[in-house]
Amino acid sequence: MSARRALAAAAPVAVFVAVGEGTSDRVDDLCLRAEIERVASPRHASVLLVAGGVRERDVASLRRLHDQLPHPRATLCWASDIPAHFGTPRTLPPHAAPVLALRELYRQLLTGEHPSESDLLPDEPPAPWRGIGEYGQGGKGMMGGTPYGRPMPMTDDDLRDGLALDVYTLRLGPFMPTLPAGLVLTLTLQGDVIQHARMESPPLWPAPPSSPHAAHAAAVRQVEPLDESSILHKQGSSAAASESSKLGDSGATGSSAGQSGQDDNRYTPGIARTLAHREHQRAAQHLRGVARMLAVLELAPLAERCRRMACAIQHGDSVPIAPLRKALVRSGAFAAIPAGLGQLDPPMAQALGGAALRAAGDAVDERLHDRAYRELDFRVLTQRDGDVRARLHQWLDEAEQSMHLASRAGDLAPAAASHADERDVGHDPLPADDAVNMPAPNHDAFATLLCGLEWNEAMLVINSFDVAALRRMYRPPKDSPEEAGATHHGHAM
């Protein structure tokens, strides 16, 4: 191995991650490792990491993506069902950690033990040249034709000032790192101003619903997970009964009152642990959202710091949020976001629910109805404006509140209590897709939000929503309603 290759082998592995179903969060954590460098474009990568299941309709994109990596290149499929479409790439089961595999693959790629993968698709234009005239300029005025089957930009009215400019239609996703994983958009641009926007595919859930992180998944989904029946009943009848009796809620506890007596504190360690765990997951999820927005604001180091905090919190560490907020204020992140950008009108906010609704000023939170939370003096945090900046504030406020709730829950639990109910941690009491219970927005909220925005603002708006809200904005094409949530319930209408 030459000195050049040896030096290159010592560099972090440049990985482009094609994020599939339910792996986004794990990939975020993986890419915090110093041995790995996550790159934003396949042109800058040595290894393509396919993480998680890829939807059938995204496979063609994935194959094109593969061919865009420069040689030497290799593919690693982690927890993915894709190999059948993909030649014979390395595979790795879901429970394995891919850091070592990635490094080993990269080393072999540089020594030549693993030959660089060849193209999956023929290297030719997708359609034949169909220009008119000597320069292809036949047709209208100085230009025209459909080079390689692509319609030429043609004049359209500008949304802002009526100046007629050419429009340009492009498709983004599903693997674009700026967007939530799985989101596919068709944008029509004039300059960098969006004239039309359509969500072709909804984003994928960032974590699997049945993992040990299920509560996390629930938090992701924005259904406030803990209603009365959830925590208290999950803790087993004795705990529930004791708490109920303490609260004098006799009607509900008649049958089980006699079984209590081991503990008259409201918070058994199990409840405290479950609650703390859930709040940690919620905080982590919000921080990951903040990180996505920071990346759009060109604050990559702060985004990495956010993801690192999210990773630590998800593993149960208590991390203060306030210093992060201070750093954000100093960076000008809040000031950079124009006031009123991506503002939701009340019906749209109602339809989206969750943090987006609270950021618009509605104090709606399922946790209010949970006695466990009431005991902790839980109150709903809200913002007023319902715009991108308010949603960023909301995420940070709620993350901070979650950390606070988690630590208070721990304080209230009896210190000497035994460690019970470990198995309850992470039990997911919710339906897999809360969109089932919620009315969908009754118009194309997504297009309304994005039309007339400039590119960077549009990216800010998209990333100011969590996956649940974005999925709720998805409207399947009229001719094939069932395609909607191919991976989950096809219920988005």
Next chain:
Amino acid sequence: MSGTDLAFWTLAAIAIVSGWRVFRTDSMVRSAFLLLISFIAVGLIMLLLRAPYLGVATIFMMGVEMMVMALFMVMFMMNPAGLNPMNMVHQERFAVVAGVLAFAGLAAAVWLTDLPQHPLAAGRPVIRELGMELLGRSMLIFETAGVTLLATMIGTVVLSSRSGRFGPADAGSLPPPLTPDGVPAGRMPEKRSGGHGGHGGHAPAAAPVTAGEPAHGHANDHPHQPPEHHA
């Protein structure tokens, strides 16, 4: 032939060839920058003539101008390299006649002018002298005219922008009538056929993406075919 002569003839050739290529290329951006190359060559010739300020300022100003041209080109056309070839020549007959006449006129002017023949002494403060020559006695006039022009430009933009004097232009802003209850003053805007492109419609004026065929350029997933292996 001295080094200066060699430099002059090379630069002159570059200026002419790139000027010719302006019209033989198939893209407005390429032709704008070919024209820039031509101007840069001329600017460098000025440096040879010991006119450092004029030479560098030519490069500077032409750089800005060509950039603005290319910017407007992309703004109007959204046309990256190679996507859409264009014919850079139109109204050919008129252009040929005009070109020949202009060339003849300029050539005659050069021919008939009594060109000066005295090289400058080294160390002469040419920039200072140029400044005095240009602005020495008319600085006030120049500056006043400059500020007036700038104010005019800003005024034009303000008056023609969407948020005009009488409210947003697309919300039917009208000047007040000259007499009570009279018709609004000024010219009535013509009604455009069709609404603005945009809201929720599904048929952008640009032909929509053909089914099954990817639109030009997915981000990180576009149909640009992969590199040739042995390029």
Next chain:
Amino acid sequence: MPWLGTLVLLGGSVVFVAVIDSLAFALIAQRPPVNLMRDALLAPWRAVAVSLVRQQNRTEHPDRLNWALAPALYLALAGIGLAVVPLAPGVAVIDSSASVVLWGAVETLTVIAVFLHGWSANAPLPLIGAYRYAAMGLPIMLLSMFVLIGTALPAQSLSVADIVASQHDVWNVLRQPLGLLLFLLLGLSLSLRGPFDYADSADLAGGTASEVSGAARLTWQLARHAMLVAFAAMASSAFLGGYLGPVRAGPWWLALKMLVLITLLVGAGHSLARLPPSRMLTVLWTVLLPLSFLDLALAGVVALW
């Protein structure tokens, strides 16, 4: 000898930029403090090796010539920009009487190089980056020229050498503190950094550089660093007295001031948020440009005094 000195200054400072860049990123991202310094020192060399091992890719129908030339042009412009800066009294590669205007031409052509880099790839994200950068680069350039002319007033000359010499008693940063602040924005813009990185930005998956790999990308990164170096040299000379120092004027003072400015700009690039372009354009035209007029007017008043 000015050639050699300038090359040494360029090479050394480019390595410094690369190292301080990875170090600043790691510190702001609060990476665990294991091997931070070692990684930062090795990172540039590893990146070079990776780029050289990697194939140069091709898109469909790029403008090959311009695509290949843009990074080279950018790098050459950085070289020219550094060449107009005097390393010591009377020692500059380009000692022109209009070297400030030449620097202005470098700024303009930089906008063109970045634009061509994005346009030539024939792909949407680089195109948007290029387009956006050109729209932003022009007002920033105007602003920087107003500010720079302000420094030429006390020297009564358009030569950078004279501007440095005119700061023998008092540095321009004391005469025009506002000028240096405004001029620093240009540095972020010329080297495509942080709050002014509208060309190679993260929301465009790398913008104009999102379709290049291998040696072409390496050249581009190198040129970005070199442009930051050239800018730091120019800013040090125009505002901080260049090679002048409390004792024994010489290139070491220039190098020291450059390192300080580079560290400042790299840190700012990693820790300041970028405004959406339309908002930034508004700020540029309605706030910063008038401020630069004001700076120029004040400089004129001070010069007349």
